[in-house]
Amino acid sequence: MATGSLSIDLDALMRNWQALNKATGENVETAAVVKADGYGLGAGRAARALARAGARRFFVAVAEEGAALREVLGRGPEIYVFGGHMPGDTDMINDLDLIPMLNSLNQLTRHFEALPGAPFGIQLDTGMNRLGMEPSEWAAVAEIALPAGPKLIMSHLACADEPDHPQNAQQLATFREMTDGIDVPRSLSATGGILLGPDYHFDLTRPGIGLYGGMPFENAEPVAHLSLPVIQTRELEPGESAGYGASWVTDKPAVLATVAGGYADGLIRAMSNKAMLFFEGTPCPIVGRVSMDLITVDITHLNTTPKSLDILGVDQSVDDLADAAGTIGYEILTSLGSRYKRRYAGGVS
Numbered sequence: 312m313a314t315g316s317l318s319i320d321l322d323a324l325m326r327n328w329q330a331l332n333k334a335t336g337e338n339v340e341t342a343a344v345v346k347a348d349g350y351g352l353g354a355g356r357a358a359r360a361l362a363r364a365g366a367r368r369f370f371v372a373v374a375e376e377g378a379a380l381r382e383v384l385g386r387g388p389e390i391y392v393f394g395g396h397m398p399g400d401t402d403m404i405n406d407l408d409l410i411p412m413l414n415s416l417n418q419l420t421r422h423f424e425a426l427p428g429a430p431f432g433i434q435l436d437t438g439m440n441r442l443g444m445e446p447s448e449w450a451a452v453a454e455i456a457l458p459a460g461p462k463l464i465m466s467h468l469a470c471a472d473e474p475d476h477p478q479n480a481q482q483l484a485t486f487r488e489m490t491d492g493i494d495v496p497r498s499l500s501a502t503g504g505i506l507l508g509p510d511y512h513f514d515l516t517r518p519g520i521g522l523y524g525g526m527p528f529e530n531a532e533p534v535a536h537l538s539l540p541v542i543q544t545r546e547l548e549p550g551e552s553a554g555y556g557a558s559w560v561t562d563k564p565a566v567l568a569t570v571a572g573g574y575a576d577g578l579i580r581a582m583s584n585k586a587m588l589f590f591e592g593t594p595c596p597i598v599g600r601v602s603m604d605l606i607t608v609d610i611t612h613l614n615t616t617p618k619s620l621d622i623l624g625v626d627q628s629v630d631d632l633a634d635a636a637g638t639i640g641y642e643i644l645t646s647l648g649s650r651y652k653r654r655y656a657g658g659v660s
């Protein structure tokens with residue numbers, strides 16, 4: 312087998328959800344964000360495991376993701392769509408019981424006209440300037456929206472992964488100004504906001520990345536374990552190079568392993584000459600450029616020829632790998648390609 316093996320630990324996923332759930336008070340519900348195919352790890356499998364752990368509300372980015380999720384979860388769990396009610400979504404929202412987070416008067420009008428009486432939530436913009444109604448729009452829309460009984464009012468923090476960033480407190484204050492006194496469940500926090508403390512928790516939290524083992528949830532357990540088979544090894548003389556552009560040249564005798572996996576599999580080119588793979592805990596640096604399907608790794612210091620090398624798991628978190636490549640764990644996970652042999656472990660009650 313010459314493709315990488317991506318093993319997804321559903322028990323760790325469930326424990327991460329439980330740990331984030333414990334980080335908030337008894338009256339605070341913990342939902343689960345499974346957009347972008349469950350951060351690249353499989354929305355269906357992830358959501359089923361999270362439902363077993365206790366999650367009752369799920370969030371996706373677009374209606375199509377919600378429709379696919381409904382097939383897997385069946386009736387019961389609530390599925391919210393951050394993108395709201397877009398033109399063409401009406402049948403999906405109606406037939407599959409999706410709850411759009413309405414982001415504008417325009418979306419609210421569309422929803423009320425197309426599906427009168429159907430459930431909805433409201434998304435407010437408290438300073439991120441991405442999605443949701445700004446204070447002036449909300450001031451005008453609230454009197455139309457509130458009598459129809461929204462299921463949830465939410466906003467999203469732009470800087471929650473930096474606890475000292477002044478925008479956190481600003482957005483919190485704006486959210487309070489926009490929603491205090493309204494008798495509708497409120498939600499402000501994703502993973503980062505949960506860690507900012509109880510002022511940020513309101514009635515419901517919406518963690519994503521922390522469930523999947525990523526920062527800013529420092530105590531997250533790794534969920535994705537990725538190992539890449541060694542296809543070939545070779546010995547280099549001093550002065551020889553490896554890979555496209557001969558970007559790495561050895562000054563001493565070296566042994567290289569070529570593993571199956573490359574930028575077409577989400578192991579981005581920025582990892583070239585920067586990131587590490589691991590053999591039983593021993594780091595082995597990527598040398599030369601990452602190519603589409605292959606990576607060359609320096610294994611000179613190993614006293615054995617490994618059958619495979621690990622790139623994600625206990626030795627290296629998604630954030631360690633992301634740091635080496637100048638990106639974030641979210642991007643590493645959601646870029647993982649379709650060529651891996653995926654295995655799911657645990658998750659059954």
Ligand SMILES: *Cc1c(COP(=O)(O)O)cnc(C)c1O
Pocket residue numbers: 344346393466467500501502503517518519520521
């Ligand atoms: C993606 C997203 C989340 C989850 O964020 P994490 O940082 O992954 O926990 C929550 N709310 C909204 C609006 C999002 O877009």
